Amino acid sequence: MLKIVHDTGVSNANTTGGALLDEIARDGARQMLAAALRAEVDAYVDAHRGEVDGNGHRLVVRNGYHEPREVTTAAGAVPVHQPRVNDRRMDGAGKRRRFASSILPEWARKSPQVAEVLPLLYLHGLSSGDFGPALEQFLGSGAGLSPATIIRLTKDWQNEAKAFNQRMLSGTDYVYVWVDGIHLKVRLEQDKICLLVMIGVRSDGTTELIALDDGHRESTESWADLLRSCRRRGMGAPVLAVGDGTLGFWAALREVFPETAEQRCWFHRINNVLNCLPKSAQPNAKAMLSEIWNAEDKGHARAAAEAFAAEYGAKWPKAAEKIVGNLDVLLKCYDFPAEHWVHLRTTNPIESTFATVRLRQRVTKGPGSRAAGVAMAFKLIESAQNRWRAINAPHLVALVRAGALFEKGKLIQRHGESPGDQLVA
Numbered sequence: 486m487l488k489i490v491h492d493t494g495v496s497n498a499n500t501t502g503g504a505l506l507d508e509i510a511r512d513g514a515r516q517m518l519a520a521a522l523r524a525e526v527d528a529y530v531d532a533h534r535g536e537v538d539g540n541g542h543r544l545v546v547r548n549g550y551h552e553p554r555e556v557t558t559a560a561g562a563v564p565v566h567q568p569r570v571n572d573r574r575m576d577g578a579g580k581r582r583r584f585a586s587s588i589l590p591e592w593a594r595k596s597p598q599v600a601e602v603l604p605l606l607y608l609h610g611l612s613s614g615d616f617g618p619a620l621e622q623f624l625g626s627g628a629g630l631s632p633a634t635i636i637r638l639t640k641d642w643q644n645e646a647k648a649f650n651q652r653m654l655s656g657t658d659y660v661y662v663w664v665d666g667i668h669l670k671v672r673l674e675q676d677k678i679c680l681l682v683m684i685g686v687r688s689d690g691t692t693e694l695i696a697l698d699d700g701h702r703e704s705t706e707s708w709a710d711l712l713r714s715c716r717r718r719g720m721g722a723p724v725l726a727v728g729d730g731t732l733g734f735w736a737a738l739r740e741v742f743p744e745t746a747e748q749r750c751w752f753h754r755i756n757n758v759l760n761c762l763p764k765s766a767q768p769n770a771k772a773m774l775s776e777i778w779n780a781e782d783k784g785h786a787r788a789a790a791e792a793f794a795a796e797y798g799a800k801w802p803k804a805a806e807k808i809v810g811n812l813d814v815l816l817k818c819y820d821f822p823a824e825h826w827v828h829l830r831t832t833n834p835i836e837s838t839f840a841t842v843r844l845r846q847r848v849t850k851g852p853g854s855r856a857a858g859v860a861m862a863f864k865l866i867e868s869a870q871n872r873w874r875a876i877n878a879p880h881l882v883a884l885v886r887a888g889a890l891f892e893k894g895k896l897i898q899r900h901g902e903s904p905g906d907q908l909v910a
Contacts, residue, residue, distance in 0.1 A: 488737050488791070489633060491629070496702075497522065499790075499841055502848075515563050515564060515754075515779055518563055518588075518589065518728075518870065520567065520584060520641065520642075521588055522567055522568055522588060522716060523568055524563075524637045524641070525586060525588055526527065526547065526568040526570055526584070526586075526805045527585070527637060528637060528748060529545070529570060529584055530545055530547055530570065531544065532905065533545035533572075533574070534833045536574060538573070544572065544573045544574045545570065545571070545572050545573070545584075546569075546570070546571050546576065547568060547569070547570065548569045548570060548571035548639040549568075549569050550566050550567060550568055550569055550901070551566075551567045551568075551569050551591070551836055553565065553566050553619050554567075556589065556832060565589065567586065567591070567789070570583075570584035570699075571673075572584050585716045586672075587645055587753070594856060604677045610650060612882065616852050624778065637903075638737075642860035642861075642863070642864055643856045643857070643859070645698065645860070645863065645864075646859050646860045646863040646864075649697070649863065649871070650696055650697065650698055650714070651696075651718070653718050653719050654695075654715060654718045654719045654720040655718070655719025655720075656719070657687060657720070657768075658687060658721060658886065659685030659686065659687060659695060659720065659721075659723050660686055660687070660688055660723060660724050660725075660882050660883075660885055661684075661685065661686040661723060661725050661727065661828070661829065661876075661882075661885075662683055662685045662686070662695065662723045662725075662726050662727070663683070663684045663685075663726075663727045663728065663824075663832045663834050663835050664681075664682065664683050664684075664708075664726060664727070664728040664732065664734050664832070665682050665728060665729060665732070665750075665832050665835045665836070665837070665839075666679050666680065666681055666700065666729075666732060666734075667679070667680040667682055667862075668680075668840050669858050669862070671850075678699055678855050678858040678859065679685055679699070679700045679707070680697060680698070680699060680700070680858070681696070681697070681698050681699075681700040681707060681711050681857065682694075682696070682835050682839070683695040683696040683711070683715075684835055684838075685723065686828075686876055686882060687882070688874050688882055688883045688886050689875070689880020689882065689883070690878075690880070690881075690882045691873075691874075691875045691879070691893070692834065692870075692873045692874075692875070692876065693870060693873070694700040694866050694867075694870055695715065695720070696711055696714075697859065697862060697866065698711055698853050698859070699856075699859050699862055704733045705733035705737050706732075706733070706737075707733065708732065708733050708734040708736075708737035708738075709736075709737035709740055709741060711737075711738075712737055712738065712741040712742065713741055716741055716886055721727075722742035722744050723742065723827065724745065724746060724885055724886060725745065725746045725748055725817065725818075725821065725885075726738055726745050726746070726748065727746055727749075727750060727818075727830055727831070727832055728748075728749070728820075729749070729750050729753040729832065730749045730750070730753065730754065730757075730811060730814075731753070732904065735747060746817055747817060748814060748815075748817040748818050748829055748830075749811060749814045749815050750830075750831045750832045751774075751778040751815065751830045751831050752831040752832060752833060752836065753831075753832070754807065754811075755774050755778075758770065758774065758804050758807050758808065759771070761785075761803045761804035761807065762801055762804050766797070770793075770797065770804070772794065773789065773793045773796060774808075776789040776792070776793075777789040777790050777793065777808070777815075778815075778830055780819075781893075782819060782893040782894065783816050783820070784893075785817035786816050786819060787816065788813065790808050790809055790812055790815075790816075791809070793808055793809075794808065794809045814837035818830055819893075819894070820891060821885060821891055821894075822878060822881040822884075822891055822894055822895075822896070823891075823893070823894025823895065824876075824877040824878035824879065824881060824894075825876060825881065825882075825885075826894065827877065828876045828877070834873075836867055838865075838869050839862075845903070881896075884896065
């Protein structure tokens with residue numbers, strides 16, 4: 486299978502087996518530890534909610550946080566701000582009861598067990614049944630993360646994902662967007678989740694997740710619902726959208742944001758073309774296709790596409806048609822700054838990010854529910870997003886939004902200028 490790897494500003498898929506998992510472990514350990522400790526305390530307080538003193542005051546309540554500290558783990562130093570509980574109950578011997586965390590004792594400063602457990606929990610499970618076995622493996626028991634605690638924790642994640650997809654977008658301008666439909670198996674259901682994913686490039690060149698939702702299927706209506714929601718919350722039309730040609734997204738885009746230009750993903754297209762060819766013909770075909778998507782400008786790309794059609798059109802017309810029949814939307818990226826071509830040819834930002842999600846799915850055989858699957862993907866992307874960088878030549882993104890014209894990848898005219906103005910300048 487052909488693998489195209491670009492420097493897109495998002496970690497490449499082929500790093501996920503090593504450095505990417507280490508980075509996720511470091512980010513995830515901190516987030517997961519804080520969330521797990523909060524969930525443990527909330528479960529403890531709720532369990533004693535009905536116990537009150539003679540004045541009707543509750544005997545067990547939250548009481549701020551302990552002093553911040555760091556716990557040294559194999560993933561690095563993890564900052565801890567542990568919740569505190571005020572427990573005014575007395576035991577049979579007349580001594581004051583006190584809450585003690587089973588996840589992280591107050592005295593702990595170095596915990597290799599936590600270093601192993603938390604990244605595993607972060608990647609390994611969102612259903613309550615997954616956490617117990619994970620803790621059993623490392624700690625010998627599931628102490629500290631009861632099913633009730635886990636349900637509370639995963640519900641918080643699901644609520645975070647839901648709130649993210651309801652936030653206002655009016656203050657953000659997305660100039661480029663990548664879109665894809667990512668299928669994940671759900672253990673407790675017959676069908677798969679189809680995650681509708683949109684990642685955008687802001688006018689300052691930075692990249693971020695725009696939307697992540699369960700579309701049930703990659704239909705036009707599912708994409709249209711998502712795009713309408715984004716528009717309703719203030720999102721303007723992107724200048725260019727990049728995605729797979731088989732998505733129902735394109736019909737939805739023409740309905741909701743008809744002014745947005747379209748670029749088909751070369752990663753998907755090359756695989757589609759190679760599937761139409763015998764294996765013996767694929768090596769040369771790959772090389773000829775590379776001459777198209779990696780051409781020095783649109784003119785050379787068109788010439789390379791014609792050469793490909795001449796070479797393969799007679800014997801394998803379907804393969805040739807997948808290129809020449811869609812050439813305008815395959816070469817649209819050449820109308821933008823040359824520095825941005827590497828980012829706009831493929832949906833690699835989504836593919837590389839979701840390599841981590843798919844890795845987690847192979848370990849767990851899928852999330853336990855659709856909502857858990859969306860929440861799992863959201864938390865993983867949220868962590869990965871901290872490492873995304875701006876695209877090349879970020880200062881040119883604002884010019885693209887302003888309507889500047891580019892020829893052979895170079896700026897020839899700003900919006901409102903005549904062609905001669907640029908030459909004089």
